[in-house]
Amino acid sequence: MIDRYSRQILFSEIGEAGQKKLGKSSVAIIGCGALGTVIATALVRAGVGRVRIIDRDFIEYHNLQRQVIFDEEDIKAGLPKAIAAERHLKKVNSTIEIEGIVADVNYANIERLVAGADLILDGLDNMETRLLINDVSLKNKIPWVYGGAISSSGMTMNIIPGETACFRCFWASPAVSGALTCDTAGVISPAPLIIGALQSAEALKILTGAAEVNHDLIIVDVWHGDFSHLKLSKRADCPSCHGKYEFLGAKFGTRATSLCGQNSVQVLNPEAGEVSLAKLAKRLNSVGEVSYNEFMLRLQVDGREMVVFPDGRAIVKDTNDEALARGLYAKYIGN
Numbered sequence: 001m002i003d004r005y006s007r008q009i010l011f012s013e014i015g016e017a018g019q020k021k022l023g024k025s026s027v028a029i030i031g032c033g034a035l036g037t038v039i040a041t042a043l044v045r046a047g048v049g050r051v052r053i054i055d056r057d058f059i060e061y062h063n064l065q066r067q068v069i070f071d072e073e074d075i076k077a078g079l080p081k082a083i084a085a086e087r088h089l090k091k092v093n094s095t096i097e098i099e100g101i102v103a104d105v106n107y108a109n110i111e112r113l114v115a116g117a118d119l120i121l122d123g124l125d126n127m128e129t130r131l132l133i134n135d136v137s138l139k140n141k142i143p144w145v146y147g148g149a150i151s152s153s154g155m156t157m158n159i160i161p162g163e164t165a166c167f168r169c170f171w172a173s174p175a176v177s178g179a180l181t182c183d184t185a186g187v188i189s190p191a192p193l194i195i196g197a198l199q200s201a202e203a204l205k206i207l208t209g210a211a212e213v214n215h216d217l218i219i220v221d222v223w224h225g226d227f228s229h230l231k232l233s234k235r236a237d238c239p240s241c242h243g244k245y246e247f248l249g250a251k252f253g254t255r256a257t258s259l260c261g262q263n264s265v266q267v268l269n270p271e272a273g274e275v276s277l278a279k280l281a282k283r284l285n286s287v288g289e290v291s292y293n294e295f296m297l298r299l300q301v302d303g304r305e306m307v308v309f310p311d312g313r314a315i316v317k318d319t320n321d322e323a324l325a326r327g328l329y330a331k332y333i334g335n
């Protein structure tokens with residue numbers, strides 16, 4: 001136990017006392033792409049007692065360039081990211097609790113998913129879920145660490161309820177929205193690697209109660225070598241800071257969402273309940289090519305590929321057309 005963490009305990013800001021605090025801490029990592037894989041591996045190795053990893057997606061070849069714990073075997077096995085992350089990280093540290101959850105984080109389940117967490121970490125690629133995290137954080141007084149990366153740059157900030165500005169205070173500011181736009185700029189791996197590393201360092205500080213917790217928006221560009229801090233203050237008319245949790249109140253919920261930069265659309269079906277993939281496969285065998293495992297079912301039909309999860313959710317690939325995706329879902333999956 002002590003030997004495993006000896007180099008970290010030698011670091012005087014953590015020490016034995018800090019290590020004990022980490023061991024008793026619980027974190028929820030929402031999104032396990034480039035940022036989430038970096039954060040998860042850092043915190044699992046650091047000995048955070050309970051690490052919950054939540055992600056809605058499965059692994060594809062274009063993820064391997066920057067999502068550092070996945071490999072080709074995971075793709076061949078048809079694994080969702082949360083399951084592959086759990087399997088890999090349990091081999092790294094068997095002395096802590098690691099839980100992978102395959103789910104789309106939404107207004108209906110977020111409070112349950114982050115229950116008991118001392119800290120929430122953002123490994124997401126979309127604004128809507130970040131605003132949802134922001135609401136749940138302020139409402140339940142759980143700090144969260146925002147992070148985003150695109151192209152060669154990224155940014156991160158801690159949102160500490162009652163202390164710092166919240167995400168909604170500044171998300172419309174030009175400095176932030178530029179980097180948050182879902183566009184076709186691509187991304188090089190050092191950008192999310194450094195942002196994920198900064199998020200992990202802030203997590204260690206927050207969980208051990210360190211004095212030097214960052215209160216600024218940090219902006220990094222790895223290609224140009226820029227590193228800057230921006231001071232942000234609370235916005236007087238911020239709804240979230242005044243207890244109006246509009247995102248948690250489901251006012252922005254949608255049924256079909258185009259996934260940022262992935263050329264695919266996710267279709268949600270809250271009424272579906274638990275879907276038997278075996279039964280669904282039997283029914284769909286006559287309409288198209290079907291394969292499935294316990295985590296997901298793939299259907300090739302009408303020249304499209306659709307992936308269905310046991311919670312009734314589906315991802316339709318190679319399209320950004322939400323109406324088309326909803327139509328395919330209604331036609332083949334239904335209720």
Ligand SMILES: [Zn+2]
Nearest residue numbers: 166169238241
């Ligand atoms: Zn605010």
